[in-house]
Amino acid sequence: MKSVILVGPGNLVVKEISVPDVTPPAHRVRMMACGICGSDVRYLAGENPWSLHTVGKNLASPPNMVLGHEIAGIVEANGVSKRVAILAYRACGRCRACLSGRENICASVEHLGHGAGWGTREYYPGGMAEEFEVWDGFSYEIPDTISFEEATFLDGLAVAIHACDRAGVVQGSRVAVLGLGPIGMLAAQVARDRGAEHVMACDTTALPVELARELGFESAAQSDGHAMFRRAERESKQFDAVIDTVGAQETVEAAFALLAPGGVISLLAVHEGHIELDAMRLSAERYVTTSANSPYRDFQRA
Ligand SMILES: [Zn+2]
Ligand SMILES: [Zn+2]
Structure with missing residues (x-):
């Protein structure tokens, strides 16, 4: 074969x-x-x-x-x-x-x-x-x-469901998704399906942003890490959950800049090496967690 x-x-x-x-x-x-x-x-x-x-x-x-x-x-x-x-x-x-x-x-x-x-x-x-x-x-x-x-998307959908669970996404949450590969795109849709009050989606390239807009995410934006970070600072600290599918220095900085007090960053991609972080970013019980694959039940939910 x-x-x-x-x-x-x-x-x-x-x-x-x-x-x-x-x-x-x-x-x-x-x-x-x-x-x-x-x-x-x-x-x-x-x-x-x-x-x-x-x-x-x-x-x-x-x-x-x-x-x-x-x-x-x-x-x-x-x-x-x-x-x-x-x-x-x-x-x-x-x-x-x-x-x-x-x-x-x-x-x-x-x-x-x-x-x-x-x-x-x-x-x-x-x-x-x-x-x-x-x-x-x-x-x-x-x-x-x-x-x-x-x-074939059920595997990724289960991963997205789990990522939203890890980030505590519930009805009324304000959610940012950084990186709109298939998992980011699915996570944005899972968040919307749960009744998130607002879902902001970002990617560095045009095509996924266009697709996200077609899916009804009007605030989808194309921006590189630095622009994302500046935009995040501007819109500052208003998201209860940030789902970062990239796991780079820039996206983690942007994620913290976006995060509301008590908010959670769910990191879906971890790489070897260090990420620098001003410890004050963790103030007001903000925290960062990872999300790895998905437990059996999330495949069944998908
Ligand atoms: Zn996979
Ligand atoms: Zn075991």
Whole structure:
């Protein structure tokens, strides 16, 4: 079968590999659509976003990873085929994180498309393959009204739901979203869906800002980090929640400048290195947290 394989940093190939064996109760999924996540681009560049976000260090990825974790496909079981979206990781189920419903920060996961938890293999499984094996209970039937391509967004939608939870977004919140990649765009929509009083969305490039305006976010603005920061200072400190999908010095500064007393910054991208911060920015119980992937329940909510 054809697979998209990250041989090593910067070296991505399409290659024929053998169809994986499937051991029941796990089942075989025929991939119909698989999204390209920002994480996939980071893997290609040699980063390991899963380990950065979950265990706080940049562990080397194994060679020959099949990329892809935003997956929809078809499962055949007992002569019936079902259209499904895949929850792409399985946590250990035993650690403190798992036992408290925070499977997303479990350090012992098997994760499709992330190379984590599979021991040593010739090829590490992922969604950018014609077929792959998935654990029992991790494929969710989708209605015919949702296309396979649309269903690939459920993974990102779950991440956006979790990011809004981490940032405490509720009805009446004032929310700023910095960085309008797919996750930022989804987070803005989740915030609006929750009844946020105001959602401001920013990106440095024109296209996502246009898309955000098309989605009804009239205050969407194109600005680089510095302009964003100045604008933030101007509009100062009026947001209860800032969702920063970039995690750069400029966006974190802008996020703090935007933040109301008691507000929360939810950081969705953490990178190695330092971010400078005037400690006074944390006054009045402002705080910053991270948001990593999403626990099982948020995929189900998505
Ligand atoms: Zn992803
Ligand atoms: Zn665990």
